[in-house]
Amino acid sequence: MQVFRAYFKVMRASAGVIAIYVVIFLGLSMAFSFAEAPSEAGGFAQTRTPIAVINRDGNAPLAQGLAGYLADTGRVVPYPDDPEKLQDALFFRNVEYIAIIPAGFSADFLSGRDCAVQKVTVPGSISSRYVDMRIDKYLSTARLRFMYGGGQSQEQLAAAIRADLAPETPVTVVSSSASNGSENGFVFYYRYFAYAVLATVMMGVSSIMMAFNKPDLLRRNLCAPIPARSRSLQLAAGHTVFALGCWSLLVLFSFVLYGRSLLSSGLVWLYCLNTLAFTVVSASIGFLVGSSVKSIGAQAGAVNVIANGMSFIGGVWVPQSIMSKQVLDVGRFLPAYWYVKANDAISRLSRLSASALRPIYGDVLIQLAFAAAIFATTLLLTKERQAE
Amino acid sequence: MHMFGYRLKCLARDREVVFWTLIFPLILATMFHFAFDQLMGRQEAFSPIGVAVVASDAYQQNITFRQALGAISEPSGSQLIELAVTDEREAFRLLEDGAVAGVITVGDHVGLTVSQSGIEQSILKAVLDEYTHKYATVTGILRANPAVAGELIRELGQTRSYTQQASFSSAQPDTALNFFYALIAMTCLYGGFWGLRNTTDMQADLSAQAARRSVAPTHKLVVVLYDSAAALTISLAEVAVLLAYLMLVLRVSFGNEVWYVLLTSLVGCIAGVSLGAFIGTYVRKSESAKTGILIGTSLTMSFLAGLMIGTMKDMVARKAPVLSYINPAALITDAFYSLYIFESHRRFFLNIGLLLLISSSMCILSFLRLRRDRYAGL
Numbered sequence: 001m002q003v004f005r006a007y008f009k010v011m012r013a014s015a016g017v018i019a020i021y022v023v024i025f026l027g028l029s030m031a032f033s034f035a036e037a038p039s040e041a042g043g044f045a046q047t048r049t050p051i052a053v054i055n056r057d058g059n060a061p062l063a064q065g066l067a068g069y070l071a072d073t074g075r076v077v078p079y080p081d082d083p084e085k086l087q088d089a090l091f092f093r094n095v096e097y098i099a100i101i102p103a104g105f106s107a108d109f110l111s112g113r114d115c116a117v118q119k120v121t122v123p124g125s126i127s128s129r130y131v132d133m134r135i136d137k138y139l140s141t142a143r144l145r146f147m148y149g150g151g152q153s154q155e156q157l158a159a160a161i162r163a164d165l166a167p168e169t170p171v172t173v174v175s176s177s178a179s180n181g182s183e184n185g186f187v188f189y190y191r192y193f194a195y196a197v198l199a200t201v202m203m204g205v206s207s208i209m210m211a212f213n214k215p216d217l218l219r220r221n222l223c224a225p226i227p228a229r230s231r232s233l234q235l236a237a238g239h240t241v242f243a244l245g246c247w248s249l250l251v252l253f254s255f256v257l258y259g260r261s262l263l264s265s266g267l268v269w270l271y272c273l274n275t276l277a278f279t280v281v282s283a284s285i286g287f288l289v290g291s292s293v294k295s296i297g298a299q300a301g302a303v304n305v306i307a308n309g310m311s312f313i314g315g316v317w318v319p320q321s322i323m324s325k326q327v328l329d330v331g332r333f334l335p336a337y338w339y340v341k342a343n344d345a346i347s348r349l350s351r352l353s354a355s356a357l358r359p360i361y362g363d364v365l366i367q368l369a370f371a372a373a374i375f376a377t378t379l380l381l382t383k384e385r386q387a388e
Numbered sequence: 389m390h391m392f393g394y395r396l397k398c399l400a401r402d403r404e405v406v407f408w409t410l411i412f413p414l415i416l417a418t419m420f421h422f423a424f425d426q427l428m429g430r431q432e433a434f435s436p437i438g439v440a441v442v443a444s445d446a447y448q449q450n451i452t453f454r455q456a457l458g459a460i461s462e463p464s465g466s467q468l469i470e471l472a473v474t475d476e477r478e479a480f481r482l483l484e485d486g487a488v489a490g491v492i493t494v495g496d497h498v499g500l501t502v503s504q505s506g507i508e509q510s511i512l513k514a515v516l517d518e519y520t521h522k523y524a525t526v527t528g529i530l531r532a533n534p535a536v537a538g539e540l541i542r543e544l545g546q547t548r549s550y551t552q553q554a555s556f557s558s559a560q561p562d563t564a565l566n567f568f569y570a571l572i573a574m575t576c577l578y579g580g581f582w583g584l585r586n587t588t589d590m591q592a593d594l595s596a597q598a599a600r601r602s603v604a605p606t607h608k609l610v611v612v613l614y615d616s617a618a619a620l621t622i623s624l625a626e627v628a629v630l631l632a633y634l635m636l637v638l639r640v641s642f643g644n645e646v647w648y649v650l651l652t653s654l655v656g657c658i659a660g661v662s663l664g665a666f667i668g669t670y671v672r673k674s675e676s677a678k679t680g681i682l683i684g685t686s687l688t689m690s691f692l693a694g695l696m697i698g699t700m701k702d703m704v705a706r707k708a709p710v711l712s713y714i715n716p717a718a719l720i721t722d723a724f725y726s727l728y729i730f731e732s733h734r735r736f737f738l739n740i741g742l743l744l745l746i747s748s749s750m751c752i753l754s755f756l757r758l759r760r761d762r763y764a765g766l
Contacts, residue, residue, distance in 0.1 A: 084735070091563060092701070094702065130514065145528075167521065171501070301404075318424065327422045
């Protein structure tokens with residue numbers, strides 16, 4: 001048991017660094033979970049594009065009617081008529097559409113002159129098409145009503161348009177899904193989980209391996225009356241306890257943050273399975289790093305580059321769905337890719353049938369295969385080095 | 389001059405710091421590039437939405453509805469939907485597989501079935517709403533004024549666009565750019581490692597080298613100036629490598645004014661080196677503690693400037709504006725952003741001015757601290 005006990009004495013030395021990773025991750029996920037808007041369960045929620053409406057046509061009823069209609073169907077963010085502020089707003093996507101109703105628009109429109117609402121958008125984006133449709137619809141209704149509706153005042157016209165645009169198409173949502181899509185906070189939590197567990201477990205395991213691999217210490221230990229097999233087994237036990245500890249801490253915290261919605265989704269055990277597989281991968285990488293680097297600086301570099309690199313290319317930081325095919329093809333060679341793939345698949349599950357679960361089990365197995373391969377490589381490397 | 393040269397060599401041999409200040413940003417830039425490759429302009433591009441229609445009798449008989457759907461599903465530049473007319477079973481199978489975003493059913497009235505909420509589903513609903521609304525308008529008008537039927541139908545056949553694309557500047561509002569700008573800000577602030585190293589080699593109670601140097605007959609101000617110049621040179625060279633990589637290899641856009649971009653980098657590096665010097669002189673702790681504080685400070689600043697979450701910088705600017713005027717990383721990022729997006733240079737020079745102000749006050753403070761240092765015994 002000496003080795004096993006020594007393991008945790010060494011661990012205490014690097015506890016600070018590991019704690020920083022965990023605390024930062026937990027802090028950020030807490031911030032995210034509070035920032036997350038409460039999602040309404042069930043039913044169809046129409047997308048409300050954030051939009052800025054600049055009405056330079058003042059009190060003209062038609063312009064006001066259009067602004068009011070956009071406010072009812074979208075989410076209007078109040079902004080002053082200041083190009084610099086509006087540019088900021090669009091760049092950072094506080095609004096995705098800026099509609100400017102020019103001065104004299106209503107009068108021009110009603111006298112049949114060519115006129116248009118000025119729009120500043122992300123060119124060709126899907127949300128700009130969505131708002132375009134609404135503006136066109138409002139104004140083409142206005143045109144029909146005005147041309148054929150007989151002499152009406154602007155107020156009457158605006159009221160008639162609103163009455164025409166009131167009916168809504170009934171929408172049914174079919175989903176036997178236990179979870180309601182990717183809106184749930186815990187889906188994101190479990191995606192970022194990959195980074196947290198990779199960084200902490202890798203840091204911890206590699207610190208221990210570096211300590212036990214110091215040449216002098218290693219030589220002394222080799223003379224000790226403990227069989228090599230027993231020493232390795234005790235180290236392995238230490239790694240297991242440590243990795244499981246990190247894993248359960250992070251899983252526990254997901255219950256604290258998302259308790260009810262997570263439990264009611266019925267997917268907990270799948271998330272646990274997937275994260276557990278990735279924890280094994282993390283331990284194996286830590287094992288490899290700890291056996292190959294010598295200095296603390298090199299270790300910090302390796303941990304940062306591997307954890308961030310894998311998170312970026314594997315699709316932890318940026319969702320796989322918006323990554324290009326070429327990058328994803330490279331990502332396939334990284335275990336994080338398979339973790340995220342399984343995680344996404346779990347969140348999309350609409351029923352727990354064997355055929356739906358099979359690909360997820362496949363992804364988990366691939367992760368375990370990565371872990372086995374990395375462990376084997378490391379053992380081979382150390383064996384060779386010891387022989388020298 | 390030889391003092392400058394030796395200092396340069398001395399600093400550049402610190403391989404670990406070179407890794408963090410040069411290689412690490414390059415690696416991060418590459419990863420940003422791969423991850424946001426798709427995000428840069430293309431991801432938001434519109435492609436027609438898949439939808440299935442149940443080919444019921446009611447649908448076959450409703451000619452106007454079929455025409456309406458036909459008009460927006462014709463392959464053209466403005467094609468809105470991709471239509472599949474099938475039987476009910478097939479339609480719902482397509483929905484379940486995610487091949488289509490929704491299923492349209494026509495009975496007494498038009499209905500939509502979807503499997504989740506989203507922008508595509510919302511657009512489908514808007515399309516169907518539009519049909520219903522137009523129907524309401526036309527019946528409303530005809531009820532009051534049946535004589536215009538012929539004209540009305542001719543008018544309906546025309547589609548008009550009432551919106552006109554305008555823009556405030558020629559620059560695309562590409563959110564992903566902010567990640568790269570914040571990354572340069574981080575690299576500039578990492579120049580603080582060199583500033584920190586300088587102060588360690590300057591204070592005789594911190595290193596043997598500093599003790600030796602403080603008994604040399606050179607005036608302290610001269611030593612400090614040469615040291616700082618060397619630190620600044622290395623840091624600027626590193627940022628220049630990063631900039632070249634971003635511009636020439638990754639094709640990140642910085643607007644058209646290369647000299648202003650270089651000016652921003654220079655001022656950013658000055659801010660970084662002075663930050664390091666400031667921490668090095670005022671924090672009286674071990675060297676690793678100082679390094680930790682420097683990393684923590686510069687990463688927090690970069691985080692607030694949007695290194696990890698792209699929209700963070702704007703959030704800070706709106707919720708806590710003071711913070712964005714005193715955070716060097718935010719100022720550097722905003723200087724690049726202003727160069728890229730605004731025609732006028734007012735905001736750019738405001739950023740540069742504030743950066744210089746912050747750096748010079750940090751420099752003066754740390755030199756005041758260094759100047760009075762006398763050591764009774766070491």
